[in-house]
Amino acid sequence: xxxxxxxxxxxxxxxxxxxxxxxxxxxxxxxxxxxxxxxxxxxxxxxxxxxxxxxxxxxxxxxxxxxxxxxxxxxxxxxxxxxxxxxxxxxxxxxxxxxxxxxxxxxxxxxxxxxxxxxxxxxxxxxxxxxxxxxxxxxxxxxxxxxxxxxxxxxxxxxxxxxxxxxxxxxxxxxxxxxxxxxxxxxxxxxxxxxxxxxxxxxxxxxxxxxxxxxx
Amino acid sequence: xxxxxxxxxxxxxxxxxxxxxxxxxxxxxxxxxxxxxxxxxxxxxxxxxxxxxxxxxxxxxxxxxxxxxxxxxxxxxxxxxxxxxxxxxxxxxxxxxxxxxxxxxxxxxxxxxxxxxxxxxxxxxxxxxxxxxxxxxxxxxxxxxxxxxxxxxxxxxxxxxxxxxxxxxxxxxxxxxxxxxxxxxxxxxxxxxxxxxxxxxxxxxxxxxxxxxxxx
DNA sequence: CGCGCACTTGACATGCGTCAAATTACGTGG
DNA sequence: CCACGTAATTTGACGCATGTCAAGTGCGCG
Numbered sequence: 412x413x414x415x416x417x418x419x420x421x422x423x424x425x426x427x428x429x430x431x432x433x434x435x436x437x438x439x440x441x442x443x444x445x446x447x448x449x450x451x452x453x454x455x456x457x458x459x460x461x462x463x464x465x466x467x468x469x470x471x472x473x474x475x476x477x478x479x480x481x482x483x484x485x486x487x488x489x490x491x492x493x494x495x496x497x498x499x500x501x502x503x504x505x506x507x508x509x510x511x512x513x514x515x516x517x518x519x520x521x522x523x524x525x526x527x528x529x530x531x532x533x534x535x536x537x538x539x540x541x542x543x544x545x546x547x548x549x550x551x552x553x554x555x556x557x558x559x560x561x562x563x564x565x566x567x568x569x570x571x572x573x574x575x576x577x578x579x580x581x582x583x584x585x586x587x588x589x590x591x592x593x594x595x596x597x598x599x600x601x602x603x604x605x606x607x608x609x610x611x612x613x614x615x616x617x618x619x620x621x622x623x624x625x626x627x
Numbered sequence: 628x629x630x631x632x633x634x635x636x637x638x639x640x641x642x643x644x645x646x647x648x649x650x651x652x653x654x655x656x657x658x659x660x661x662x663x664x665x666x667x668x669x670x671x672x673x674x675x676x677x678x679x680x681x682x683x684x685x686x687x688x689x690x691x692x693x694x695x696x697x698x699x700x701x702x703x704x705x706x707x708x709x710x711x712x713x714x715x716x717x718x719x720x721x722x723x724x725x726x727x728x729x730x731x732x733x734x735x736x737x738x739x740x741x742x743x744x745x746x747x748x749x750x751x752x753x754x755x756x757x758x759x760x761x762x763x764x765x766x767x768x769x770x771x772x773x774x775x776x777x778x779x780x781x782x783x784x785x786x787x788x789x790x791x792x793x794x795x796x797x798x799x800x801x802x803x804x805x806x807x808x809x810x811x812x813x814x815x816x817x818x819x820x821x822x823x824x825x826x827x828x829x830x831x832x833x834x835x836x837x838x839x840x841x842x843x
Numbered sequence: 844c845g846c847g848c849a850c851t852t853g854a855c856a857t858g859c860g861t862c863a864a865a866t867t868a869c870g871t872g873g
Numbered sequence: 874c875c876a877c878g879t880a881a882t883t884t885g886a887c888g889c890a891t892g893t894c895a896a897g898t899g900c901g902c903g
Contacts, residue, residue: 432835450745453833458745472734472741480738499730503723510719510726517733518688522696524740525688529666529674532747532792536859567881576748578860583883599868617669619648752891783849794892799851 422489428469431482438496439469444489445565449573450481459574461523462486462547462566464554468516470496486565531576534615539575540585541614544595548604562602589613638705644685647698654712655685660705661781665789666697675790677739678702678763678782680770684732686712702781747792750831755791756801757830760811764820778818805829 419442422428429435431451445464451457460481463469473479475496503510530542547564551557568586572579589595592613594606604610611618635658638644645651647667661680667673676697679685689695691712719726746758763780767773784802788795805811808829810822820826827834 448741450741452745452749452831453835454831456749458748460741460744471730472737481741500723500727503719503726507716507719507723507726510723510730511716514687514715514726514729514733517730517737520737521688521733521740524737524744525664525666525676525697527744528676528740528747529668531744532674532789533668533672569881573748579881580861580883581859584859587883615668615670619669785849796851796893797891800891803851 417493417495420491420493422485422491424485424487426485426489428483428485428489428491429473429479431480432478433482434476434478435470435473436475436496437470438494438499439491440494441465441467441469442490442492445486446483446489447486447566447570447574448481448483457573458576459570461520461527462550464550464556466554467520468513471513471517486570527574536575536577536581536585537588537613538615539577540571540582540589541610542616543571543575544589544597544602544604545607545610545614545616548602548607560604560607562604564597564600564602567600633709633711636707636709638701638707640701640703642701642705644699644701644705644707645689645695647696648694649698650692650694651686651689652691652712653686654710654715656708656710657681657683657685658706658708661702662699662705663702663782663786663790664697664699673789674792675786677736677743678766680766680772682770683736684729687729687733702786743790752791752793752797752801753804753829754831755793756787756798756805757826758832759787759791760805760813760818760820761823761826761830761832764818764823776820776823778820780813780816780818783816 417437422444428439428446429437431449441464443465445462446469447462448460448469449457450460463483469483469491470479472481473496526542526546530539534542548557548560548562551562556562566574568582569579572582575582577585586597590597592609594604594609594613596603596605633653638660644655644662645653647665657680659681661678662685663678664676664685665673666676679699685699685707686695688697689712742758742762746755750758764773764776764778767778772778782790784798785795788798791798793801802813806813808825810820810825810829812819812821
């Protein structure tokens with residue numbers, strides 16, 4: 412294990428863990444803070460692909476020699492643990508349970524991405540915004556980042572727009588309408604969920620197929 | 628290895644490997660044929676999340692006890708190899724290279740999903756359809772399923788629509804316009820790419836950031 | 844020969860995008 | 874603590890890409 416860990420680094424808001432198109436032979440775990448993964452088009456259109464926080468791995472999708480197909484940027488101050496990806500094979504040999512953990516994490520990320528695709532592809536704007544807030548709240552719960560249904564969100568409306576595939580202006584209008592529905596408050600960066608069941612309804616989440624409960 | 632493999636099964640077009648909401652303690656590899664993974668909303672809206680063919684794993688995202696968050700359906704006759712997921716830990720111990728392979732496959736799937744999110748979230752209808760055809764052709768190349776730029780596509784326009792998050796009617800109109808651009812022919816289920824570079828342009832794929840070349 | 848399903852096409856409706864400007868919040872230096 | 878500059882949020886007016894509805898058309902299969 413001592414040869415696997417390389418170092419610990421800290422990034423500031425807006426700094427990149429790695430850029431789209433950059434090659435990196437590193438792996439990262441988040442010790443503290445929020446980041447987002449994104450992809451973009453030649454003309455600058457951007458799609459945020461997922462958010463990540465403590466315990467999440469970054470860089471697993473990158474080969475060691477090719478350019479990264481996505482970028483990762485810090486949303487808050489971000490403390491990272493850095494590993495050499497080349498050490499992975501020997502690590503898997505010495506500690507097979509680590510391989511299982513990584514498989515589990517990858518599977519979890521895939522489930523998130525699948526949900527994201529459903530959102531972006533098939534939900535209406537109202538459902539999209541509802542779902543995103545529901546999702547962030549649910550993940551924050553899982554990570555112990557909420558206090559009494561209140562939650563600090565490090566992203567702004569532009570991030571929402573780029574996550575959901577709608578325009579900034581329409582995110583704003585949709586948020587207004589959600590606020591007036593009464594089931595949540597979002598002032599500045601503070602989100603309070605008053606009625607999560609209602610929010611799930613607005614998001615078009617199937618009540619008969621509940622999300623998996625937080626693992627631990 | 629002999630204790631890992633359970634059996635081999637064959638499905639017909641339209642049959643399900645597993646349904647959304649079903650619990651399954653199995654893992655599958657595709658030996659032959661095409662399938663698609665999908666998720667849906669309570670009211671029936673459907674999002675196809677990815678396509679899979681020979682060599683791809685299915686069921687990795689499912690826990691052994693919870694309901695599957697997505698379904699998988701056969702697009703062609705589908706031959707599958709079935710494994711017991713519970714055997715994975717001991718397998719990883721005996722054969723750490725398998726863990727690496729699975730990690731690689733999971734990373735590959737994540738890259739596909741990221742691309743899908745970019746498509747659905749940020750591309751226009753024309754770019755979406757172009758990208759999907761480009762993507763299917765590229766993957767088919769990688770798998771040795773094309774012959775002289777000609778490729779059999781097992782999916783219909785409804786599948787395209789559900790993949791791209793647009794309506795069936797608009798997929799059709801967009802295909803018409805793509806055909807008249809001259810860079811492809813799509814008659815029935817046969818796709819011929821005449822000018823792949825042009826197709827990539829229409830899809831808004833960054834020329835400076837080429838997709839990773841087929842591995843092997 | 845006829846039924847069913849995939850594909851087409853036209854007419855019309857609308858959810859969301861775009862442009863532009865106003866307003867508010869926020870950090871920074873004086 | 875205030876003044877200022879910059880970024881984030883909000884609102885209005887208008888346009889368009891895409892959706893919806895509905896009616897064909899073509900074709901494979903029994």
